[in-house]
Amino acid sequence: MPDWVTHIAVAYILCTVIGFKYRQFNTSNTVLAMMGAVLPDVVKLGLIGEFLGYEVWNQIWAVHLPVGTLIIAGMVSLFFQDKRTAFLFFVLGAATHYTLDLLTFNVSGGIALLYPIYWGEWQLDLFTTENFYVPIVVLAVAVLTYLISRRRVKKSSKEAAAD
Numbered sequence: 177m178p179d180w181v182t183h184i185a186v187a188y189i190l191c192t193v194i195g196f197k198y199r200q201f202n203t204s205n206t207v208l209a210m211m212g213a214v215l216p217d218v219v220k221l222g223l224i225g226e227f228l229g230y231e232v233w234n235q236i237w238a239v240h241l242p243v244g245t246l247i248i249a250g251m252v253s254l255f256f257q258d259k260r261t262a263f264l265f266f267v268l269g270a271a272t273h274y275t276l277d278l279l280t281f282n283v284s285g286g287i288a289l290l291y292p293i294y295w296g297e298w299q300l301d302l303f304t305t306e307n308f309y310v311p312i313v314v315l316a317v318a319v320l321t322y323l324i325s326r327r328r329v330k331k332s333s334k335e336a337a338a339d
């Protein structure tokens with residue numbers, strides 16, 4: 177499980193880069209994907225419950241499974257005017273979350289991607305959560321992506337003003 181900043185940054189990078197080509201990947205939809213990228217880790221609210229003396233893991237563990245995240249994304253997207261777009265960008269963000277989690281060594285044994293059809297868990301164990309190079313590299317790429325996107329916005333607004 178990489179940290180939230182890494183999850184958010186990966187969703188930002190992906191949507192911003194795709195947004196260079198496709199208008200649907202605008203700022204507001206990118207924010208939805210960034211929210212979707214941390215949606216599975218809502219399960220960490222269990223830590224607060226545990227701190228307060230309540231055992232809630234059995235009730236909320238499914239949130240950190242694709243099926244649970246899809247249900248939560250569907251419920252949250254009901255609050256948006258364009259429900260379909262909100263749902264799809266939440267799911268895109270969640271997909272980046274699970275991709276990153278799959279790459280990481282997971283103390284719980286991996287992620288049951290196909291639960292409840294199949295209980296097997298997967299992980300690629302390419303790096304651990306203690307590996308600080310991953311967030312540093314991801315944040316550097318995110319900053320670079322931001323700078324490139326700002327440059328593109330300035331360039332296109334100058335061209336629009338010249339017309």
Ligand SMILES: [Zn+2]
Nearest residue numbers: 177216217277
């Ligand atoms: Zn996770």
